[in-house]
Amino acid sequence: MKILAMDSTATAASVALMEDGCLLGEFYMNVKLTHSQTLLPMAEQLLACTQVALQDIGLFAVSAGPGSFTGVRIGVSAVKGLALAQSKPCVGVSTLEAMAYNAGQLDGIACCLMDARCGQVYGALFEVGGGRVTRLTEDAALPAEEMACLCRKQKKQIFLVGDGAQMCYNKTEFKAFTPFLLEEPLRQQHASGVAKAAAAAFARGQAVAAAELLPLYLRLPQAERELRHRQTGEKG
Structure with missing residues (x-):
């Protein structure tokens, strides 16, 4: 099809x-x-x-x-x-789910982020590996700091995806667990x-x-x- x-x-x-x-x-x-x-x-x-x-x-x-x-x-x-x-x-x-497929061949957690303005992000977490994508959290509009808290609970490598990824990558709360920032244009x-x-x-x-x-x-x-x-x- x-x-x-x-x-x-x-x-x-x-x-x-x-x-x-x-x-x-x-x-x-x-x-x-x-x-x-x-x-x-x-x-x-x-x-x-x-x-x-x-x-x-x-x-x-x-x-x-x-x-x-x-x-x-x-x-x-x-x-x-x-x-x-x-x-x-x-x-x-x-x-956010569609963006997770950008990291589908990696092994870890795709943290998909969009800049929602007003100090918030649209975000969700997905487990990725072998081309498969499994949702871990529901889509939500929340402060970036809360998204970082969700990431810290994960035991696998975090991959940041989306137009809000760079913004979050630069925040102290995200640097604490050394996430991997996907390169352009794969990030988008x-x-x-x-x-x-x-x-x-x-x-x-x-x-x-x-x-x-x-x-x-x-x-x-x-x-x-x-x-x-x-x-x-x-x-x-």
């Missing part, structure tokens, strides 16, 4: 085409153009370069969050539209990881129709958080 996967949850954007575990092609851009300008053109060019027709795609996949609210919406909307037009199933996967989100996570989700029967695909937000958008804070004094 051919899987067309997209990621637009952070600054970088990418599109990948995978068939039965083999990566046929991937386009990756880390520029300051909006994802609405780059995502679908990359998908179109990738299909043209691999000589695969859109109707031959068996599953559409997207990193559905956490991440930039605008980026998540763009990616989910693009995949919903493509899947609906082709009457094909789709899968929304955790951005990749649609190939989305495709691998989607294949696993499809095997578990988690594919949905286009109308059922939803973004995975871990907290309210900033505008809603600020409104709630003004109205109730609560911090979102």
Whole structure:
């Protein structure tokens, strides 16, 4: 089965085409153009370069969050539209889980981190090895210091992945257990990881129709958080 996967949850954007575990092609851009300008053109060019027709795609996949609210919406909307037009199933996967596949061939714990602003990270831990990824903690929005506490409880080597990895690597709390920082561009989100996570989700029967695909937000958008804070004094 051919899987067309997209990621637009952070600054970088990418599109990948995978068939039965083999990566046929991937386009990756880390520029300051909006994802609405780059995502679908990359998908179109990738299909043209691999000589695969859109109707031959068996599953559409997207990193559905956490991440930039605008980026998540763009990616989910693009995949919903493509899947609906082709009457094909789709899968929304955790951005953090997809990133864990960047370290899938290593032996240890992938600490997947995204900069959530406001002094927080989106983070989760996964055990990796031999291409396999096993979730250890649920996706959460939390202070980087709390993520470091979760890491210190692990007995294996910690590998930092994601656009929040460098920030955390520089913190004293993380240096205490000498984590390994993945190099660029492997550190960033990749649609190939989305495709691998989607294949696993499809095997578990988690594919949905286009109308059922939803973004995975871990907290309210900033505008809603600020409104709630003004109205109730609560911090979102």
